Amino acid sequence: MSETRYVIDPVTRVEGHGKVTLLVNDAGEVTQARLHIVEFRGFEKFIQGRPYWELPLVVQRLCGICPVSHHLAAAKAIDQIAGVTQLSAPALKLRRLMHFAQVLQSHALHFFHLASPDLLFGFQSPEQQRNIVAVIRQHPDIAIQGVRIRKFGQQIIEAISGKRIHGIAALPGSMNAALTLEKIQPFLQGIDTIIASCERTVALVQTLTEQDADFHLDFGYIESPFMGLVGPQGELELYDGNLRVIDSQGQILVDQFPCARYFDLIQEQVKPWSYMKFPFLIQRGTENGWYRVGPLARVNACTRIDTPKAEQARQAFRQHMGAPAHSPLLFHWTRMIEALHCAEAIKLLLEDPDIQSNDLQRSGVKQHTGIGVIEAPRGTLFHHYEIDDEDRVTRANLIVSTTSNNQAMNDTIRKVATQHLDGHSLTPELLNLVEVAIRAYDPCLSCATHAVGTMPLQLQLQTESGALLQQLQRNSDGTITA
Amino acid sequence: MNEPVFWLDDKAIPFRDGQTVMTAVTAAGHYIPHLCHHPDLTPHGSCRLCIVQIDGRIRAACTTPAQANMKVTFDTTLLNQQRRQIVELLFAEGNHLCPSCEVSGNCQLQALAYDLGMTHSEFAPLYPQRETDGSHPDIFVDQDRCIFCELCTRSARELDQKNIFGISGRGSHTYLLAHSDSGKLGDTALTETDRAAHICPVGCLLPRNGNYQIPIGERLYDAQPIHIRGNHRPDDGEFTP
Numbered sequence: 043m044s045e046t047r048y049v050i051d052p053v054t055r056v057e058g059h060g061k062v063t064l065l066v067n068d069a070g071e072v073t074q075a076r077l078h079i080v081e082f083r084g085f086e087k088f089i090q091g092r093p094y095w096e097l098p099l100v101v102q103r104l105c106g107i108c109p110v111s112h113h114l115a116a117a118k119a120i121d122q123i124a125g126v127t128q129l130s131a132p133a134l135k136l137r138r139l140m141h142f143a144q145v146l147q148s149h150a151l152h153f154f155h156l157a158s159p160d161l162l163f164g165f166q167s168p169e170q171q172r173n174i175v176a177v178i179r180q181h182p183d184i185a186i187q188g189v190r191i192r193k194f195g196q197q198i199i200e201a202i203s204g205k206r207i208h209g210i211a212a213l214p215g216s217m218n219a220a221l222t223l224e225k226i227q228p229f230l231q232g233i234d235t236i237i238a239s240c241e242r243t244v245a246l247v248q249t250l251t252e253q254d255a256d257f258h259l260d261f262g263y264i265e266s267p268f269m270g271l272v273g274p275q276g277e278l279e280l281y282d283g284n285l286r287v288i289d290s291q292g293q294i295l296v297d298q299f300p301c302a303r304y305f306d307l308i309q310e311q312v313k314p315w316s317y318m319k320f321p322f323l324i325q326r327g328t329e330n331g332w333y334r335v336g337p338l339a340r341v342n343a344c345t346r347i348d349t350p351k352a353e354q355a356r357q358a359f360r361q362h363m364g365a366p367a368h369s370p371l372l373f374h375w376t377r378m379i380e381a382l383h384c385a386e387a388i389k390l391l392l393e394d395p396d397i398q399s400n401d402l403q404r405s406g407v408k409q410h411t412g413i414g415v416i417e418a419p420r421g422t423l424f425h426h427y428e429i430d431d432e433d434r435v436t437r438a439n440l441i442v443s444t445t446s447n448n449q450a451m452n453d454t455i456r457k458v459a460t461q462h463l464d465g466h467s468l469t470p471e472l473l474n475l476v477e478v479a480i481r482a483y484d485p486c487l488s489c490a491t492h493a494v495g496t497m498p499l500q501l502q503l504q505t506e507s508g509a510l511l512q513q514l515q516r517n518s519d520g521t522i523t524a
Numbered sequence: 525m526n527e528p529v530f531w532l533d534d535k536a537i538p539f540r541d542g543q544t545v546m547t548a549v550t551a552a553g554h555y556i557p558h559l560c561h562h563p564d565l566t567p568h569g570s571c572r573l574c575i576v577q578i579d580g581r582i583r584a585a586c587t588t589p590a591q592a593n594m595k596v597t598f599d600t601t602l603l604n605q606q607r608r609q610i611v612e613l614l615f616a617e618g619n620h621l622c623p624s625c626e627v628s629g630n631c632q633l634q635a636l637a638y639d640l641g642m643t644h645s646e647f648a649p650l651y652p653q654r655e656t657d658g659s660h661p662d663i664f665v666d667q668d669r670c671i672f673c674e675l676c677t678r679s680a681r682e683l684d685q686k687n688i689f690g691i692s693g694r695g696s697h698t699y700l701l702a703h704s705d706s707g708k709l710g711d712t713a714l715t716e717t718d719r720a721a722h723i724c725p726v727g728c729l730l731p732r733n734g735n736y737q738i739p740i741g742e743r744l745y746d747a748q749p750i751h752i753r754g755n756h757r758p759d760d761g762e763f764t765p
Contacts, residue, residue: 091656093664095735099624204740208623219739432658433732 125406147195154188276345335421629743659710
């Protein structure tokens with residue numbers, strides 16, 4: 043049976059160009075979807091030869107949305123290289139505070155700026171309406187709430203690292219400065235409002251989900267294992283902890299797996315059509331070993347959340363959506379549960395006098411390997427470095443969160459295409475829905491897939507041999523041409 | 525008897541015998557951009573950032589002896605443009621990636637780039653690939669950031685009485701050399717307390733400890749530009765965050 047290729051190119055301009063290819067057989071069935079990441083970034087290569095203490099500063103440039111996650115994952119790795127097995131309590135709390143602020147602002151950015159237009163106006167609403175400008179016009183209260191939450195997180199990051207994006211904070215076994223009471227006071231005054239805003243947002247996303255529950259639960263539905271960090275009691279953990287993997291039925295496959303041995307748990311497969319690798323659970327192999335990470339995975343995998351409002355929200359989520367929940371659109375709900383958790387955790391840390399302490403430095407005996415694992419907003423993030431006797435990086439392995447969701451995004455796109463491809467005709471509606479599916483995972487692609495205005499998007503229908511049969515192009519001014 | 529003076533644009537600059545234009549101007553409280561000049565070292569005149577115009581000729585202020593009633597043209601659009609182009613050339617010649625460089629905010633090259641209004645380099649970067657050297661227990665060498673000012677070379681010789689560094693190669697292949705059989709800094713006599721270990725104006729000779737410890741906002745040139753703060757390093761005793 044012959045197959046036809048449908049190509050969506052580009053999907054995005056952020057972190058490189060993406061393109062989607064749909065392979066369709068004669069019966070019109072989508073047999074495979076491929077999300078191609080066609081840009082090569084090369085961080086793992088070009089940091090070779092650099093002194094290890096530069097790593098948190100260099101690798102945070104991987105991203106402008108979640109640089110703190112890369113900064114801290116690298117910092118955790120170079121702590122180990124510096125021989126520090128336990129940070130001082132003040133340094134640890136400052137890092138956690140910075141990380142909670144980072145997850146809070148990133149989740150707010152994604153939900154309000156990128157996802158809320160779809161959710162508020164409907165996935166099939168006119169494209170000109172589905173953007174943040176329309177949200178500001180028609181739902182100013184929601185838009186302002188989003189801006190305030192994100193601003194709050196960004197300001198905490200700035201207070202700790204000197205800049206809202208790409209600052210300097212974590213050093214080997216240390217932080218470079220404590221917070222002063224003068225800096226903390228405005229945050230203490232504002233945090234209750236932020237917590238209340240996050241609570242309202244959780245309620246909002248629950249309402250939006252339940253208003254159209256059939257669509258939300260069915261859209262791109264796939265089942266998979268989930269991975270996330272958990273604390274000693276199985277609690278949701280974003281900065282530290284060990285790895286837990288649950289299967290698609292919610293049974294724990296692996297628990298309290300040490301991050302330092304992550305390479306005994308997962309490996310990466312390379313496929314010739316994408317620069318993004320395909321991680322898989324070794325015990326399940328390349329075909330069946332893929333898994334999901336991120337807010338949905340973490341909320342599914344954890345036993346509880348150790349802040350009361352977020353735990354209450356988690357329980358409500360499980361009660362309404364099941365455990366584990368699989369629908370990709372439920373990432374949005376869990377994302378805001380995590381935002382609520384971050385806001386609550388931030389309050390606890392702001393009230394802790396340790397964050398004003400200058401007892402920040404610890405030291406140890408130099409090691410040649412460091413592995414830092416952290417829960418970035420988009421999922422589990424692995425940084426693994428090796429250095430030589432002259433403190434220069436000789437090898438690096440970075441498994442970024444989006445990578446772990448690679449196969450899941452492909453399968454979700456295939457499912458959406460199966461559900462919504464109308465015969466052999468490519469339609470703007472299908473393009474939108476493919477983007478909605480990708481966006482649910484909040485990959486680094488998400489910014490451009492939902493930028494203000496419209497992004498250039500090209501669909502091509504090709505035969506197996508690559509001959510162009512049909513082309514549909516959305517231009518930057520929103521017009522669609524053949 | 526009145527001190528002799530020369531004129532820096534419209535300012536009268538007093539000077540003593542033996543002073544250069546640079547040292548007299550600095551003593552008078554004014555700033556001429558420079559990178560290779562250091563008050564404790566013999567003038568070198570290599571970076572050319574201190575160019576001024578005297579009697580229609582372009583001269584280096586750091587090597588030109590002050591003379592009575594001399595008219596020194598300093599602050600002109602053309603001279604400032606030429607100084608900026610020299611900085612742009614230095615950026616193009618090395619790998620000066622400020623966003624992740626640990627001397628960002630404390631770097632004299634970066635500070636001068638800001639001060640001279642550099643927003644980009646007109647010159648294509650060369651992207652050199654020279655070896656880093658981490659063999660010394662206290663100093664890490666990133667040769668791709670060397671601007672060949674020879675402050676380290678000269679301070680080792682003149683202040684530390686050691687022959688540690690040299691410049692070798694030609695043109696774009698020029699590189700900083702460590703005088704040891706292995707070519708490694710770790711095999712030279714450089715010690716952590718040597719002046720040469722703490723004089724690099726950029727991020728070429730880096731202390732291995734204390735990196736990134738000064739928070740953003742408290743670094744040398746975060747609050748004041750280099751023409752007010754002067755050419756300093758955080759570890760030269762003049763730094764008060």
